Amino acid sequence: MKTMTMVKKQRLVLVALFVLILIMMGVGAGLGASSLSFSRIFPTLFGQGTFKEEFILFSIRLPRIIVTVLAGMALALSGSILQGVTRNDLADPGLLGINTGAGMAVAVYFLFFPIEAGVFAYLLPVVAFAGAFVASALIYLFSYDRQTGLQPVRLVLVGVCFSMAMSGLMVVLVSSASREKVDFIYSWLAGGIWGSDWPFILALLPWLIVLIPVTLFKTKQLNLLNLGETVAIGTGVRVERDRMVLLAAAVALAASAVSITGSISFIGLMAPHIARSLVGPRNQLFIPVAILTGGWLLLVADTIGRNLFPPDGIAAGIMVALIGAPYFIYLLLKK
Template sequence: MISPSLQKKQRLLFSLFVLVLLITIFICLGIGSSSLSYNRLLPVFLGDGTFKEEFILFSIRLPRICITILAGIALALSGSILQTITRNDLAEPGIIGINSGAGVAVALFFLFLPIEAGSFIYMLPLAAFIGALVTVLLIYFFSYDRSSGLQPVRLVLVGVGFSFALSGLMIVLISSAGREKVDFIAKWINGNIWGTDWPFVLALLPWVVILIPFTMYKANKLDVLTLSESVAIGVGLRIEKERVILLLASVALAASAVSVTGGISFIGLMAPHIAKTLVGPRSRMFIPLAIVLGGWLLFVADTIGRNIIEPNGLPAGIVSALIGAPYFVYLLLKQKK
């Protein structure tokens, strides 16, 4: 039973985070290499803008904003699921190798498979999902012990090992590719948001729209999975079945996000942990906060990266790593105490 005071606090925080996100969106609509004054935003939205203003707003800024927010939501939700089913606050798609597996699949798909440009955008998340799924199954296999079940610490260590190995494989794959393709893969590795058109939004949106309500539907089972395996079995939960289903959802979310944003790490680590610190570990309480925080964090990281250094800026993946790496070290030291 969740106390009414905690529910009230959660609703208040959720409303506050959504408000902060909306304010940040408004501020960032006027920031960029091509100026767009704030007093012109409403007229442009209402169709009373010049061609240049409409192009900047509807073809450049809004699709990029939608992509970064949706990808941040997907990564935060993926991290929330992973941390819960592994009972490890250090689990995150980028850290345990899921993103690297998706990256190898994207590289193979981009380098070797002839595909029409029109279907490329929609096939890319599927290719990333297959690569991430194979990777996570291997990680799960090497982290599982028949006598004691899934080993959370081993999962992180095995995942980090896979991440390094797959990053090396990525370098081997692109070593003999043409310059144009190498540039694309290099940008992907650095987390340089490259899918900034409306078709990429449409490719990512269904995964988020479907898997958010699915995860909330599974919230009670997620809470049971945080308990010991003997207790979970005692209440009648089919542990492995639920764990595999939720793991697939986590992989799909992470793969769909990184297929259009590149190798983004630490968003799925920070957002769930901050949310749990504020409202506790109950999935129904912290996940709504985590997804809004995830969208906001990646959006802010991308905005900072694009405007901090001229003319090309820093990739969002590097900015999020600069923020998230110290937080990861803090969590690691905290777990050792």
């Protein structure tokens, strides 16, 4: 009976979040350095706008909005997986060094390899995934104990240390680069939504289309992993195999998102907690809510940030950090 009540509540929350995302998309489409009246958004959307209105909406605003929502969804899902697999409520792809590993790979690729315009958008998530995978593998090895298994507290500490070390190494790498490349990488580090064009949407969307169903299929295993390795093994879960699959999915989601949006932390931390507070701790219920919550949160942060100090605005990563850092401290004190 209680489960049915929570399922109904989940459906209502999902509808409400979907409506909030649509409203925020409308607000984001109408706000910016170039004027586009809210009353002209729907006519322009259906081909009845002027050349200027169509250019603003379809070439500038709409791609950025869609990229932001998709990236927020990917980061939220990645954080949900990491918190479940590690049994650590403070786990987040940005805090655990995954984002920085992806950033290191992107920086090396951008600095030392030729950039081909036709394949750059599609190759970047793959490059980021390779860097994030290496970083996460090292962090996992340093956090794992043969006798007691994965150590959640050690995981956070090792992840923070790796993140700081790789950030320092990245600064050393870019110190001798040209001004244009340095500007790009520092913008990436700040979490500026730089990949705001249609090819980047096509580069990010397949990762979500594949990995969201994979994660939802594994929610039962995630529930059991939350209870500890002994319980999971006793119920027939292949702990190491399922953990590796889920961790690979989390790394791929985070890497594909940050390769296009830049280094954004705390979305993967906040969205799962907000979702659990709304529909409870069962992964089947809160993960879909967390996905939409992450998309909405990042869209709100980017819309506010780019309109605060036009024309450049404030990077979405900085806006998210202004909200997420106090929330992280609150969770740290609470736990």
